[in-house]
Amino acid sequence: MRLPVTLSIYFGRAFALAVLAMLFALTALVSLFDFLELLRESASRPQAGLGIVCEIEVLRLPWSMMQILPFAVLLGGIFAFWRLARSSELVVVRAAGISAWQFLAVPVLMAALLGALGTGGVSPVSALMFGRAEILDNAYLKPGGGPLSLNGGELWVRQTDTGMVPDGVAVLHAQDVVLHGKSLEADKVTVLRLDAQSALLARIEAAHATLDAGDWTLSDANVLAPDNAPRHAATLEFPTDLTVRRVQESFASPDALSFWALPGFIRLLKQSGFSATQHELAFQALAALPLLCATMALVAAGFSMRPSRRGGAMNMLVSGVSCGFALFMISEVANQFGTSGAVPVVLAAWAPAVAGLFLALALLLHLEDG
Structure with missing residues:
Protein backbone atom coordinates (compact mmCIF):
# COMPACT_ATOMS: atom_id res chain seq x y z
CA MET A 1 0.00 0.00 0.00
CA ARG A 2 1.31 3.40 -0.97
CA LEU A 3 1.66 6.05 1.72
CA PRO A 4 -0.89 8.85 1.10
CA VAL A 5 0.56 12.27 0.38
CA THR A 6 -1.35 13.88 3.24
CA LEU A 7 -0.02 11.31 5.70
CA SER A 8 3.52 11.78 4.37
CA ILE A 9 3.26 15.53 4.89
CA TYR A 10 1.88 14.98 8.39
CA PHE A 11 4.71 12.70 9.48
CA GLY A 12 7.33 14.88 7.81
CA ARG A 13 6.01 18.04 9.45
CA ALA A 14 5.86 16.46 12.91
CA PHE A 15 9.42 15.18 12.54
CA ALA A 16 10.82 18.45 11.12
CA LEU A 17 9.22 20.63 13.80
CA ALA A 18 10.52 18.40 16.59
CA VAL A 19 14.04 18.36 15.13
CA LEU A 20 14.17 22.13 14.57
CA ALA A 21 12.83 22.83 18.07
CA MET A 22 15.44 20.48 19.55
CA LEU A 23 18.18 22.05 17.41
CA PHE A 24 17.44 25.58 18.63
CA ALA A 25 17.03 24.44 22.24
CA LEU A 26 20.32 22.50 22.30
CA THR A 27 22.17 25.32 20.50
CA ALA A 28 20.91 27.82 23.06
CA LEU A 29 21.97 25.56 25.94
CA VAL A 30 25.46 24.91 24.54
CA SER A 31 25.92 28.59 23.66
CA LEU A 32 24.98 29.58 27.21
CA PHE A 33 27.72 27.40 28.70
CA ASP A 34 30.20 28.58 26.05
CA PHE A 35 29.29 32.21 26.82
CA LEU A 36 29.90 31.65 30.54
CA GLU A 37 33.31 30.14 29.72
CA LEU A 38 34.17 33.17 27.57
CA LEU A 39 33.16 35.46 30.42
CA ARG A 40 35.47 33.55 32.74
CA GLU A 41 38.36 33.91 30.28
CA SER A 42 37.67 37.61 29.76
CA ALA A 43 37.75 38.34 33.50
CA SER A 44 41.54 38.65 33.37
CA ARG A 45 41.56 40.50 30.02
CA PRO A 46 40.54 44.14 30.46
CA GLN A 47 40.62 44.70 26.70
CA ALA A 48 37.90 42.06 26.18
CA GLY A 49 34.66 43.76 27.10
CA LEU A 50 31.16 42.34 27.16
CA GLY A 51 30.59 43.45 23.56
CA ILE A 52 33.58 41.45 22.30
CA VAL A 53 32.49 38.36 24.24
CA CYS A 54 28.95 38.61 22.85
CA GLU A 55 30.28 39.08 19.31
CA ILE A 56 32.50 35.99 19.59
CA GLU A 57 29.60 33.91 20.86
CA VAL A 58 27.23 35.10 18.13
CA LEU A 59 29.86 34.30 15.49
CA ARG A 60 30.17 30.77 16.88
CA LEU A 61 26.43 30.04 16.70
CA PRO A 62 26.35 28.51 13.17
CA TRP A 63 29.34 26.30 14.03
CA SER A 64 27.59 25.12 17.20
CA MET A 65 24.46 24.30 15.21
CA MET A 66 26.53 22.20 12.79
CA GLN A 67 28.03 20.21 15.66
CA ILE A 68 24.66 19.66 17.35
CA LEU A 69 22.63 18.82 14.23
CA PRO A 70 23.00 14.98 14.40
CA PHE A 71 21.96 14.94 18.07
CA ALA A 72 19.07 17.28 17.35
CA VAL A 73 17.88 14.81 14.71
CA LEU A 74 18.22 11.95 17.20
CA LEU A 75 16.48 13.63 20.15
CA GLY A 76 13.89 15.41 18.02
CA GLY A 77 13.13 12.18 16.17
CA ILE A 78 12.79 10.25 19.43
CA PHE A 79 10.33 12.85 20.73
CA ALA A 80 8.32 12.93 17.48
CA PHE A 81 8.04 9.15 17.08
CA TRP A 82 7.37 8.62 20.79
CA ARG A 83 4.52 11.15 20.67
CA LEU A 84 3.04 9.46 17.59
CA ALA A 85 3.33 6.05 19.26
CA ARG A 86 1.84 7.29 22.54
CA SER A 87 -1.21 8.75 20.75
CA SER A 88 -1.61 5.39 18.90
CA GLU A 89 -1.30 7.13 15.53
CA LEU A 90 1.47 4.74 14.51
CA VAL A 91 -0.68 1.81 15.57
CA VAL A 92 -3.54 2.99 13.34
CA VAL A 93 -1.21 3.58 10.41
CA ARG A 94 0.35 0.14 10.70
CA ALA A 95 -3.08 -1.47 11.13
CA ALA A 96 -4.06 0.14 7.82
CA GLY A 97 -1.35 -1.92 6.11
CA ILE A 98 1.38 0.72 5.95
CA SER A 99 4.75 -0.66 7.01
CA ALA A 100 7.35 1.18 9.07
CA TRP A 101 9.61 1.45 6.02
CA GLN A 102 6.93 3.45 4.18
CA PHE A 103 6.10 6.06 6.82
CA LEU A 104 9.77 6.39 7.80
CA ALA A 105 10.80 7.26 4.25
CA VAL A 106 9.81 10.92 4.51
CA PRO A 107 11.40 11.62 7.95
CA VAL A 108 14.63 9.88 6.92
CA LEU A 109 14.71 11.81 3.66
CA MET A 110 14.12 15.08 5.52
CA ALA A 111 16.94 14.24 7.95
CA ALA A 112 19.29 13.60 5.02
CA LEU A 113 18.21 16.89 3.41
CA LEU A 114 18.89 18.72 6.67
CA GLY A 115 22.38 17.22 6.70
CA ALA A 116 22.92 18.17 3.06
CA LEU A 117 21.72 21.71 3.78
CA GLY A 118 24.15 21.92 6.68
CA THR A 119 27.03 20.66 4.52
CA GLY A 120 26.38 22.72 1.41
CA GLY A 121 24.57 25.78 2.73
CA VAL A 122 25.35 26.41 6.39
CA SER A 123 28.98 25.28 6.19
CA PRO A 124 30.22 28.35 4.21
CA VAL A 125 28.49 30.74 6.61
CA SER A 126 29.70 28.77 9.63
CA ALA A 127 33.31 28.75 8.36
CA LEU A 128 33.31 32.48 7.64
CA MET A 129 31.88 33.41 11.03
CA PHE A 130 34.00 30.87 12.94
CA GLY A 131 37.16 32.24 11.30
CA ARG A 132 36.20 35.75 12.41
CA ALA A 133 35.51 34.45 15.93
CA GLU A 134 38.97 32.85 16.04
CA ILE A 135 40.59 36.14 15.04
CA LEU A 136 38.77 37.99 17.84
CA ASP A 137 39.56 35.21 20.30
CA ASN A 138 43.29 35.35 19.48
CA ALA A 139 43.32 39.15 19.54
CA TYR A 140 41.44 39.78 22.79
CA LEU A 141 41.35 36.59 24.87
CA LYS A 142 44.68 35.02 23.86
CA PRO A 143 47.00 37.95 23.14
CA GLY A 144 50.43 36.87 22.03
CA GLY A 145 48.94 33.60 20.83
CA GLY A 146 47.47 32.79 17.48
CA PRO A 147 47.72 29.77 15.24
CA LEU A 148 51.49 29.96 14.76
CA SER A 149 52.10 29.86 18.51
CA GLN A 248 47.42 31.67 8.57
CA GLU A 249 44.82 29.25 7.22
CA SER A 250 47.18 26.26 7.29
CA PHE A 251 47.63 26.64 11.05
CA ALA A 252 44.03 27.64 11.70
CA SER A 253 41.25 25.22 12.54
CA PRO A 254 39.69 23.33 9.58
CA ASP A 255 36.34 24.58 10.91
CA ALA A 256 37.27 27.99 9.49
CA LEU A 257 37.03 26.58 5.93
CA SER A 258 33.80 25.66 4.17
CA PHE A 259 32.99 22.35 2.55
CA TRP A 260 33.44 23.87 -0.92
CA ALA A 261 36.79 25.48 -0.09
CA LEU A 262 38.37 22.46 1.58
CA PRO A 263 39.28 20.35 -1.53
CA GLY A 264 41.25 23.14 -3.19
CA PHE A 265 42.92 24.12 0.06
CA ILE A 266 43.90 20.51 0.77
CA ARG A 267 45.71 20.43 -2.59
CA LEU A 268 47.51 23.67 -1.75
CA LEU A 269 48.55 22.32 1.64
CA LYS A 270 50.05 19.22 0.07
CA GLN A 271 51.89 21.28 -2.53
CA SER A 272 53.32 23.51 0.21
CA GLY A 273 54.41 20.56 2.34
CA PHE A 274 51.88 21.06 5.14
CA SER A 275 49.97 18.18 6.72
CA ALA A 276 46.41 18.06 5.34
CA THR A 277 45.11 15.20 7.51
CA GLN A 278 42.88 17.34 9.73
CA HIS A 279 41.45 19.19 6.73
CA GLU A 280 40.79 15.94 4.88
CA LEU A 281 39.06 14.56 7.96
CA ALA A 282 36.91 17.69 8.26
CA PHE A 283 35.95 17.44 4.57
CA GLN A 284 34.98 13.78 4.84
CA ALA A 285 33.02 14.43 8.05
CA LEU A 286 31.00 17.14 6.29
CA ALA A 287 30.43 14.82 3.32
CA ALA A 288 29.16 12.12 5.68
CA LEU A 289 26.81 14.48 7.56
CA PRO A 290 23.67 13.69 5.45
CA LEU A 291 24.17 9.95 6.01
CA LEU A 292 24.79 10.52 9.73
CA CYS A 293 21.58 12.54 10.07
CA ALA A 294 19.59 9.88 8.22
CA THR A 295 21.14 7.25 10.49
CA MET A 296 20.13 9.23 13.58
CA ALA A 297 16.55 9.40 12.29
CA LEU A 298 16.45 5.62 11.88
CA VAL A 299 17.98 5.10 15.33
CA ALA A 300 15.35 7.42 16.81
CA ALA A 301 12.58 5.45 15.10
CA GLY A 302 13.94 2.11 16.19
CA PHE A 303 14.07 3.09 19.85
CA SER A 304 10.81 5.06 20.12
CA MET A 305 8.12 3.36 18.00
CA ARG A 306 7.33 0.72 20.62
CA PRO A 307 3.62 1.04 21.59
CA SER A 308 3.08 2.28 25.14
CA ARG A 309 0.75 -0.61 25.98
CA ARG A 310 3.61 -3.07 25.50
CA GLY A 311 5.60 -1.42 28.29
CA GLY A 312 9.27 -0.66 28.50
CA ALA A 313 8.89 2.57 26.53
CA MET A 314 11.06 4.56 28.94
CA ASN A 315 13.81 1.97 28.76
CA MET A 316 13.70 2.12 24.96
CA LEU A 317 13.96 5.93 25.00
CA VAL A 318 16.92 5.86 27.38
CA SER A 319 18.53 3.20 25.21
CA GLY A 320 18.07 5.41 22.14
CA VAL A 321 19.75 8.40 23.78
CA SER A 322 22.55 6.15 25.04
CA CYS A 323 23.04 4.73 21.57
CA GLY A 324 23.31 8.23 20.13
CA PHE A 325 25.98 9.24 22.60
CA ALA A 326 27.77 5.94 21.98
CA LEU A 327 27.90 6.82 18.28
CA PHE A 328 29.31 10.21 19.26
CA MET A 329 32.07 8.60 21.32
CA ILE A 330 32.87 6.18 18.49
CA SER A 331 33.04 9.13 16.11
CA GLU A 332 35.47 11.00 18.40
CA VAL A 333 37.69 7.94 18.79
CA ALA A 334 37.65 7.38 15.03
CA ASN A 335 38.62 11.03 14.49
CA GLN A 336 41.59 10.62 16.79
CA PHE A 337 42.69 7.51 14.91
CA GLY A 338 42.24 9.35 11.62
CA THR A 339 44.21 12.39 12.80
CA SER A 340 47.09 10.21 14.00
CA GLY A 341 47.13 8.32 10.70
CA ALA A 342 46.39 4.96 12.33
CA VAL A 343 43.38 4.45 10.04
CA PRO A 344 42.51 5.97 6.65
CA VAL A 345 40.74 9.32 6.81
CA VAL A 346 37.75 8.09 4.81
CA LEU A 347 37.24 5.14 7.17
CA ALA A 348 37.52 7.36 10.26
CA ALA A 349 34.90 9.80 8.94
CA TRP A 350 32.37 7.35 7.48
CA ALA A 351 32.63 4.33 9.79
CA PRO A 352 30.49 5.74 12.68
CA ALA A 353 27.64 6.70 10.32
CA VAL A 354 27.71 3.36 8.49
CA ALA A 355 27.92 1.38 11.75
CA GLY A 356 24.97 3.31 13.19
CA LEU A 357 23.00 2.73 9.99
CA PHE A 358 23.46 -1.03 10.22
CA LEU A 359 22.48 -0.95 13.90
CA ALA A 360 19.30 1.00 13.16
CA LEU A 361 18.34 -1.25 10.25
CA ALA A 362 18.87 -4.37 12.38
CA LEU A 363 16.70 -2.92 15.15
CA LEU A 364 13.92 -1.96 12.77
CA LEU A 365 13.98 -5.37 11.11
CA HIS A 366 13.64 -6.90 14.58
CA LEU A 367 10.70 -4.68 15.55
CA GLU A 368 8.90 -4.66 12.21
CA ASP A 369 6.35 -7.45 12.05
CA GLY A 370 5.55 -7.01 8.38
Missing part, protein backbone atom coordinates in the same frame (compact mmCIF):
# COMPACT_ATOMS: atom_id res chain seq x y z
CA LEU A 150 50.69 26.33 18.56
CA ASN A 151 53.65 25.28 16.40
CA GLY A 152 56.21 27.02 18.61
CA GLY A 153 56.52 29.90 16.15
CA GLU A 154 58.27 27.65 13.61
CA LEU A 155 57.40 27.24 9.96
CA TRP A 156 58.27 24.40 7.58
CA VAL A 157 57.48 24.87 3.88
CA ARG A 158 58.06 22.68 0.85
CA GLN A 159 57.47 24.34 -2.51
CA THR A 160 58.41 24.13 -6.16
CA ASP A 161 61.64 25.92 -7.10
CA THR A 162 62.34 26.43 -10.81
CA GLY A 163 65.06 29.00 -10.22
CA MET A 164 67.92 26.49 -10.58
CA VAL A 165 66.38 23.46 -12.35
CA PRO A 166 62.99 22.94 -14.08
CA ASP A 167 61.65 20.45 -11.50
CA GLY A 168 63.42 21.84 -8.46
CA VAL A 169 62.12 21.79 -4.91
CA ALA A 170 62.84 24.16 -2.04
CA VAL A 171 62.46 23.33 1.65
CA LEU A 172 62.32 26.34 3.97
CA HIS A 173 62.55 26.36 7.76
CA ALA A 174 62.02 29.55 9.74
CA GLN A 175 62.03 30.27 13.48
CA ASP A 176 60.42 33.00 15.57
CA VAL A 177 57.72 33.55 12.95
CA VAL A 178 55.53 36.58 13.65
CA LEU A 179 52.61 37.96 11.66
CA HIS A 180 52.58 41.75 11.15
CA GLY A 181 49.45 42.75 9.29
CA LYS A 182 49.85 41.60 5.69
CA SER A 183 53.47 40.52 6.05
CA LEU A 184 55.24 37.71 7.86
CA GLU A 185 58.65 38.02 9.49
CA ALA A 186 60.99 35.30 10.71
CA ASP A 187 64.51 34.84 12.06
CA LYS A 188 67.11 32.12 11.49
CA VAL A 189 65.86 31.06 8.09
CA THR A 190 67.28 28.04 6.26
CA VAL A 191 66.46 27.23 2.62
CA LEU A 192 67.49 23.94 0.98
CA ARG A 193 67.26 23.97 -2.82
CA LEU A 194 66.99 20.45 -4.26
CA ASP A 195 66.69 18.96 -7.73
CA ALA A 196 64.06 16.46 -8.85
CA GLN A 197 66.12 13.60 -7.34
CA SER A 198 66.38 15.42 -3.98
CA ALA A 199 70.09 16.15 -4.51
CA LEU A 200 71.27 19.30 -2.73
CA LEU A 201 71.90 22.21 -5.10
CA ALA A 202 72.32 25.05 -2.61
CA ARG A 203 71.81 25.95 1.03
CA ILE A 204 70.84 29.45 2.09
CA GLU A 205 71.24 30.68 5.66
CA ALA A 206 69.65 34.04 6.47
CA ALA A 207 69.44 35.95 9.73
CA HIS A 208 66.05 37.46 8.88
CA ALA A 209 63.31 37.01 6.28
CA THR A 210 60.10 38.77 5.31
CA LEU A 211 57.27 37.24 3.29
CA ASP A 212 55.44 39.88 1.31
CA ALA A 213 53.78 39.96 -2.13
CA GLY A 214 54.83 36.46 -3.16
CA ASP A 215 58.54 36.76 -2.34
CA TRP A 216 60.77 35.95 0.58
CA THR A 217 63.17 38.82 1.20
CA LEU A 218 66.19 37.27 2.90
CA SER A 219 68.50 39.60 4.84
CA ASP A 220 72.15 38.93 5.73
CA ALA A 221 72.11 35.70 3.71
CA ASN A 222 74.92 33.24 3.06
CA VAL A 223 74.63 30.98 0.00
CA LEU A 224 76.45 27.64 0.15
CA ALA A 225 76.59 25.43 -2.95
CA PRO A 226 78.57 22.27 -3.71
CA ASP A 227 81.89 22.93 -5.48
CA ASN A 228 81.44 26.70 -5.02
CA ALA A 229 82.81 29.19 -2.56
CA PRO A 230 80.38 30.61 0.01
CA ARG A 231 78.67 33.79 -1.15
CA HIS A 232 77.25 36.53 1.07
CA ALA A 233 74.33 38.75 0.12
CA ALA A 234 72.96 41.63 2.14
CA THR A 235 69.53 41.10 0.53
CA LEU A 236 68.29 38.16 -1.50
CA GLU A 237 64.92 37.74 -3.17
CA PHE A 238 63.53 34.20 -3.13
CA PRO A 239 60.26 33.68 -5.10
CA THR A 240 57.47 31.64 -3.55
CA ASP A 241 53.84 30.76 -4.22
CA LEU A 242 53.18 30.90 -0.49
CA THR A 243 51.07 33.76 0.87
CA VAL A 244 50.51 35.11 4.36
CA ARG A 245 46.84 34.13 4.11
CA ARG A 246 47.78 30.55 3.28
CA VAL A 247 50.15 30.41 6.25
